[in-house]
Amino acid sequence: xxxxxxxxxxxxxxxxxxxxxxxxxxxxxxxxxxxxxxxxxxxxxxxxxxxxxxxxxxxxxxxxxxxxxxxxxxxxxxxxxxxxxxxxxxxxxxxxxxxxxxxxxxxxxxxxxxxxxxxxxxxxxxxxxxxxxxxxxxxxxxxxxxxxxxxxxxxxxxxxxxxxxxxxxxxxxxxxxxxxxxxxxxxxxxxxxxxxxxxxxxxxxxxxxxxxxxxxxxxxxxxxxxxxxxxxxxxxxxxxxxxxxxxxxxxxxxx
Amino acid sequence: xxxxxxxxxxxxxxxxxxxxxxxxxxxxxxxxxxxxxxxxxxxxxxxxxxxxxxxxxxxxxxxxxxxxxxxxxxxxxxxxxxxxxxxxxxxxxxxxxxxxxxxxxxxxxxxxxxxxxxxxxxxxxxxxxxxxxxxxxxxxxxxxxxxxxxxxxxxxxxxxxxxxxxxxxxxxxxxxxxxxxxxxxxxxxxxxxxxxxxxxxxxxxxxxxxxxxxxxxxxxxxxxxxxxxxxxxxxxxxxxxxxxxxxxxxxxxxxxxxxxxxxxxxxxxxxxxxxxxxxxxxxxxxxxxxxxxxxxxxxxxxxxxxxxxxxxxxxxxxxxxxxxxxxxxxxxxxxxxxxxxxxxxxxxxxxxxxxxxxxxxxxxxxxxxxxxxxxxxxxxxxxxxxxxxxxxxxxxxxxxxxx
Numbered sequence: 001x002x003x004x005x006x007x008x009x010x011x012x013x014x015x016x017x018x019x020x021x022x023x024x025x026x027x028x029x030x031x032x033x034x035x036x037x038x039x040x041x042x043x044x045x046x047x048x049x050x051x052x053x054x055x056x057x058x059x060x061x062x063x064x065x066x067x068x069x070x071x072x073x074x075x076x077x078x079x080x081x082x083x084x085x086x087x088x089x090x091x092x093x094x095x096x097x098x099x100x101x102x103x104x105x106x107x108x109x110x111x112x113x114x115x116x117x118x119x120x121x122x123x124x125x126x127x128x129x130x131x132x133x134x135x136x137x138x139x140x141x142x143x144x145x146x147x148x149x150x151x152x153x154x155x156x157x158x159x160x161x162x163x164x165x166x167x168x169x170x171x172x173x174x175x176x177x178x179x180x181x182x183x184x185x186x187x188x189x190x191x192x193x194x195x196x197x198x199x200x201x202x203x204x205x206x207x208x209x210x211x212x213x214x215x216x217x218x219x220x221x222x223x224x225x226x227x228x229x230x231x232x233x234x235x236x237x238x239x240x241x242x243x244x245x246x247x248x249x250x251x252x253x254x255x
Numbered sequence: 256x257x258x259x260x261x262x263x264x265x266x267x268x269x270x271x272x273x274x275x276x277x278x279x280x281x282x283x284x285x286x287x288x289x290x291x292x293x294x295x296x297x298x299x300x301x302x303x304x305x306x307x308x309x310x311x312x313x314x315x316x317x318x319x320x321x322x323x324x325x326x327x328x329x330x331x332x333x334x335x336x337x338x339x340x341x342x343x344x345x346x347x348x349x350x351x352x353x354x355x356x357x358x359x360x361x362x363x364x365x366x367x368x369x370x371x372x373x374x375x376x377x378x379x380x381x382x383x384x385x386x387x388x389x390x391x392x393x394x395x396x397x398x399x400x401x402x403x404x405x406x407x408x409x410x411x412x413x414x415x416x417x418x419x420x421x422x423x424x425x426x427x428x429x430x431x432x433x434x435x436x437x438x439x440x441x442x443x444x445x446x447x448x449x450x451x452x453x454x455x456x457x458x459x460x461x462x463x464x465x466x467x468x469x470x471x472x473x474x475x476x477x478x479x480x481x482x483x484x485x486x487x488x489x490x491x492x493x494x495x496x497x498x499x500x501x502x503x504x505x506x507x508x509x510x511x512x513x514x515x516x517x518x519x520x521x522x523x524x525x526x527x528x529x530x531x532x533x534x535x536x537x538x539x540x541x542x543x544x545x546x547x548x549x550x551x552x553x554x555x556x557x558x559x560x561x562x563x564x565x566x567x568x569x570x571x572x573x574x575x576x577x578x579x580x581x582x583x584x585x586x587x588x589x590x591x592x593x594x595x596x597x598x599x600x601x602x603x604x605x606x607x608x609x610x611x612x613x614x615x616x617x618x619x620x621x622x623x624x625x626x627x628x629x630x631x632x633x634x635x636x637x638x639x640x641x642x643x644x645x646x647x648x649x650x651x652x653x654x655x656x657x658x
Contacts, residue, residue, distance in 0.1 A: 054434070054439065054440075054443055054543075056289075056443055056447065057447075057450075058447075059447070063434075067434075075554045076554065097541070098288055099540045099557070100555045102539075102541055102546075103538075103540055103554065103555025104554075124291070125288045125289060126288060127287065127291060129278055130286050130287065130546075147291070148290070150291045150292035150294075150295075151292070152291075152453060153295065157294065157295070161291070175453065176451050177450055
């Protein structure tokens with residue numbers, strides 16, 4: 001079992017719900033301090049978004065943030081160097097599109113991620129059918145592959161995705177790209193169908209934008225992922241204090 | 256009419272432009288790189304397409320609509336004066352004479368019929384120059400399907416008349432303001448929208464690109480160009496065709512015409528825009544659901560294409576073209592903006608045909624390479640993929656600026 005999964009299973013056994021905030025790497029010069037503020041406020045793991053020019057699965061907020069990070073010169077090398085300066089020890093999970101790793105080289109990418117303290121990866125445009133090379137490259141580097149399950153995923157695919165997922169299984173609450181949503185979504189149904197075939201920790205994401213939505217999601221799931229709503233705080237000019245307040249409000253809501 | 260897929264089942268596996276493997280690969284390229292939310296829709300589409308394409312009632316209706324509505328078969332025209340000027344024998348497959356002014360109608364007739372067959376009532380589409388958008392709006396109006404077209408904001412300005420055409424046909428045009436605000440971003444936005452509405456909406460992709468089965472399906476629906484042309488040339492007494500030349504953005508008109516000659520001793524030549532040259536300047540990568548050749552920087556960020564023609568303004572190319580290029584079966588060359596207007600004028604003056612700016616790239620290559628890459632005395636088929644009506648305002652501005 002990959003160490004990320006061992007860690008997250010142990011977390012679940014303590015009864016604590018996992019809170020996983022998402023950051024766009026390189027969005028601001030002090031983004032590393034934002035990550036540290038989130039961990040200080042009770043994040044259990046952090047998703048590090050690696051900016052890509054054509055983020056097919058992202059809504060306007062993360063698109064805009066990725067563009068800004070790229071204009072600031074962010075690259076896989078630069079953000080990995082910055083990750084080494086982190087003074088926290090929660091698991092880091094890279095989230096990006098396959099072309100970034102494909103272009104950098106799969107072995108080289110997973111080596112780079114591992115040496116930067118990253119222990120998991122979410123690559124939303126890499127379905128298991130195309131993932132065998134990537135899974136091979138990540139196997140020797142202890143990088144857990146996290147697959148997403150969508151409300152549209154039929155039962156036969158769902159079993160396969162849940163079996164292949166390492167670390168946790170990502171349950172999409174909505175048929176939508178990342179971004180704010182006021183609907184309660186289908187997270188409960190998706191989590192229940194994953195539970196029926198696997199005991200892997202299961203977190204809900206996509207459209208979780210308020211502490212109340214996070215609490216509702218955690219009634220059924222083992223944790224939540226909060227992306228666009230937090231990135232918006234930073235796009236609005238928020239600093240480390242604002243990040244800390246934001247994450248604290250989610251922490252209180254799900255504890 | 257013989258469909259490629261029927262042929263494939265009886266031919267050996269070494270033929271070019273047969274079906275991809277079961278996961279949609281053409282050699283190292285193609286595949287299906289989409290978010291999980293879209294996987295079921297891609298799988299459903301693949302099943303529906305295979306089923307429909309083998310069903311004589313579907314293909315009969317498809318052929319009938321192409322005949323009665325789209326104006327097929329389009330003729331093959333000998334370009335006598337240009338042939339004489341250049342010392343090569345040129346025939347043009349006249350897709351410019353198809354309904355809506357380009358080859359795009361072949362694909363959308365097929366995909367809209369498939370949409371109905373799948374029980375969906377709405378289509379979304381991306382468009383660059385607006386030709387695919389107009390064709391989709393047209394075929395949707397004919398079947399009473401709702402239609403929304405995503406178009407880069409820059410392209411809505413360059414091709415304002417096509418926006419109005421789509422609106423006249425009942426479609427909603429959504430200007431895309433993200434990224435480079437051209438075709439690449441229109442595809443991103445259409446994919447994002449498709450995630451939210453896969454249950455009742457088909458994504459009517461306009462070229463031989465995207466996730467499996469689109470590159471294969473669109474090529475099959477465009478292969479009528481090459482199949483017709485091969486027969487028509489035979490009827491004209493042309494025994495040996497030396498070369499087929501077509502412009503390439505995503506590559507649907509080229510794939511369609513190449514399909515008729517892929518296993519004949521004919522050179523297949525695709526002409527890219529110099530500013531959107533995925534074969535010439537690209538490297539393997541993953542974008543828009545496919546692995547193909549892409550223009551990208553050293554970090555794997557996709558570069559913005561620039562071309563005078565909105566339809567070739569795309570940093571990638573269909574995966575089967577990437578395969579044909581790497582296997583050496585087809586050759587690809589690039590033509591810069593500055594040669595395109597001249598080529599459009601030459602074809603207009605010598606043959607009485609105003610080509611689309613996209614098509615004019617292929618014409619420019621003939622002008623440039625007759626007697627060089629194209630040996631004198633060769634017989635060449637030019638796929639005249641579209642007419643220039645949509646471009647005349649832009650061309651007028653450019654020519655005024657040159658004076």
